[in-house]
Amino acid sequence: xxxxxxxxxxxxxxxxxxxxxxxxxxxxxxxxxxxxxxASEMMITALKPESDKRFLKQLYTQLFYIPIWIRKDEPxxxxxxxxxxxxxxxSLERTTNLYRNAIxxxxxxxxxxxxxxxxVQKVNWEFKMSQLYEEYANYVIYGSINWGALQARLSNLRIxxxxxxxxxxxxxxxxxSVAEKAVVLGxxxxxxxxxxxxxxxxxxxxxxxxxxxxxKENGGWPTIRFKGTLKPGGRDPxxxxxxxxxxxxxxxxxxxxxxxxxxxDRCLKxxxxxxxxxxxxxxxxxxxxxxxxxxxxxxxxxxxxxKINLDRIKWLHERPDSRHIIINIPDYRLYYExxxxxxxxxxxxxxxxxxxxxxxxxxxxxxxxxxxxxxPRSIIQKEMIPKLLRNPHAMAARGIxxxxxxxxxxxxxxxxxVNWAQYRYSKTVPFRFAQRPGNKNAxxxxxxxxxxxxxxYMHDTPTKHLFKRHxxxxxxxxxxxxxxxxxxxxIASFNPxxxxxxxxxxxxxxxxxxxxxxxxIPIDVVYLTAWVGYDGKxxxxxxxxxxxxxxxxxxxxx
Numbered sequence: 001x002x003x004x005x006x007x008x009x010x011x012x013x014x015x016x017x018x019x020x021x022x023x024x025x026x027x028x029x030x031x032x033x034x035x036x037x038x039a040s041e042m043m044i045t046a047l048k049p050e051s052d053k054r055f056l057k058q059l060y061t062q063l064f065y066i067p068i069w070i071r072k073d074e075p076x077x078x079x080x081x082x083x084x085x086x087x088x089x090x091s092l093e094r095t096t097n098l099y100r101n102a103i104x105x106x107x108x109x110x111x112x113x114x115x116x117x118x119x120v121q122k123v124n125w126e127f128k129m130s131q132l133y134e135e136y137a138n139y140v141i142y143g144s145i146n147w148g149a150l151q152a153r154l155s156n157l158r159i160x161x162x163x164x165x166x167x168x169x170x171x172x173x174x175x176x177s178v179a180e181k182a183v184v185l186g187x188x189x190x191x192x193x194x195x196x197x198x199x200x201x202x203x204x205x206x207x208x209x210x211x212x213x214x215x216k217e218n219g220g221w222p223t224i225r226f227k228g229t230l231k232p233g234g235r236d237p238x239x240x241x242x243x244x245x246x247x248x249x250x251x252x253x254x255x256x257x258x259x260x261x262x263x264x265d266r267c268l269k270x271x272x273x274x275x276x277x278x279x280x281x282x283x284x285x286x287x288x289x290x291x292x293x294x295x296x297x298x299x300x301x302x303x304x305x306x307k308i309n310l311d312r313i314k315w316l317h318e319r320p321d322s323r324h325i326i327i328n329i330p331d332y333r334l335y336y337e338x339x340x341x342x343x344x345x346x347x348x349x350x351x352x353x354x355x356x357x358x359x360x361x362x363x364x365x366x367x368x369x370x371x372x373x374x375x376p377r378s379i380i381q382k383e384m385i386p387k388l389l390r391n392p393h394a395m396a397a398r399g400i401x402x403x404x405x406x407x408x409x410x411x412x413x414x415x416x417x418v419n420w421a422q423y424r425y426s427k428t429v430p431f432r433f434a435q436r437p438g439n440k441n442a443x444x445x446x447x448x449x450x451x452x453x454x455x456x457y458m459h460d461t462p463t464k465h466l467f468k469r470h471x472x473x474x475x476x477x478x479x480x481x482x483x484x485x486x487x488x489x490x491i492a493s494f495n496p497x498x499x500x501x502x503x504x505x506x507x508x509x510x511x512x513x514x515x516x517x518x519x520x521i522p523i524d525v526v527y528l529t530a531w532v533g534y535d536g537k538x539x540x541x542x543x544x545x546x547x548x549x550x551x552x553x554x555x556x557x558x
Contacts, residue, residue, distance in 0.1 A: 090213045145308065371443045448484075
């Protein structure tokens with residue numbers, strides 16, 4: 001009985017595999033089966049001395065050494081599928097070795113089956129096809145960014161006293177898992193589609209890339225030249241070029257009253273405003289230097305920007321949670337979504353270029369009302385000590401207490417009782433600087449904690465006037481929220497431990513209070529300079545920290 005069950009289990013594994021590999025036919029020709037058995041024996045012999053870690057050995061072990069790509073008298077259907085998938089992938093440049101190799105192997109396939117060739121030659125081609133599959137699967141799943149090279153470039157920023165953090169999360173899929181999925185689904189194309197990220201509107205951004213590649217293949221857009229500022233109602237020889245550009249990008253929608261001349265009319269103004277909004281510019285319809293600079297980004301630049309952002313998304317955290325907080329640094333904005341639908345958004349202030357906000361994932365685990373601000377050592381040395389050297393009462397004026405250490409027995413000392421010069425450039429500062437709760441506190445009245453190695457968090461701020469600025473990189477790395485109370489109310493809606501009436505009373509005092517969350521919420525700090533928004537529109541933003549440049553320099557050549 002056990003033996004029967006074992007045979008049945010093996011048959012259950014092999015049946016979908018055989019159906020997939022033998023072109024979906026329920027019954028394969030006896031000659032094909034005999035050919036497959038001989039090929040399998042040859043493959044076992046060829047791969048026996050190879051390391052168990054080598055992809056080919058892992059793949060064929062998983063598939064019981066059944067040939068994937070070859071049959072006796074014709075190539076397997078899946079061979080044509082792979083070639084069609086690669087040739088239809090517009091993101092893969094035709095000059096790459098990967099693409100050329102695919103074309104070469106396709107030509108070899110036609111030659112292999114148009115005249116008599118030995119089974120040895122067909123098995124050799126089988127292995128070449130599996131290697132092609134592996135390389136293309138790596139391209140699809142992992143993308144083109146050499147993350148090791150990027151991390152080295154980020155580390156080099158320390159020469160300029162910039163500490164940049166970027167944590168990646170390896171995709172769950174792999175070439176082996178995609179091959180296994182293809183067998184289950186009976187389709188290599190479906191398996192590749194399922195390996196793509198499901199978050200951050202990845203598929204929509206992928207379609208946008210195809211549109212921009214089409215624009216490039218049709219000649220791209222013209223360079224726009226004019227001096228000064230172009231306002232609605234004016235005339236300029238560049239207007240037709242601007243109109244043509246915005247027609248290509250989908251921003252220009254012809255109007256009944258447009259004369260399509262050199263006059264900057266109402267119809268074009270509406271298109272310019274749409275374009276400015278999509279590019280994070282001041283949307284007033286006036287074409288100044290910033291809008292002109294964006295318009296004159298070449299289509300090749302835009303394609304590369306989209307490509308590296310697609311690859312960034314591949315290495316972001318795939319969240320199974322229904323609730324999700326996303327902070328996009330170049331957009332200076334927080335998004336709160338539930339089941340992929342936008343429920344709330346607000347402006348944020350992020351780290352300045354010298355103190356970049358890190359890219360990473362975590363979970364919001366607690367909310368602090370009337371927080372103390374424990375000043376980081378770097379800020380103590382760079383900002384606080386110089387002020388104390390000029391004025392020993394500088395900290396007291398800001399409500400900052402100085403303690404002899406971090407323990408419960410630490411003593412409070414006055415700013416004038418310490419020789420601060422000796423700690424200006426030292427590796428350690430044996431003092432804790434803590435700003436008391438209150439309206440002057442740098443963290444404002446509310447702090448949201450998600451413990452991490454970078455010691456950054458979201459918080460309120462007394463400098464609310466900065467939210468009126470268009471570009472908002474002013475912090476030391478933490479994330480300042482425009483509407484911290486709204487964030488607290490949102491979290492309280494699924495965390496009964498936060499009683500809003502009680503919280504409001506606490507906020508009117510200076511009582512430092514912690515609320516631990518029973519239902520934590522994932523938060524992802526990301527860096528996307530191109531993405532598709534919740535409204536389905538393609539967005540571009542300036543490269544705040546110049547990471548695009550570093551990433552483009554780290555792109556792998558396929």
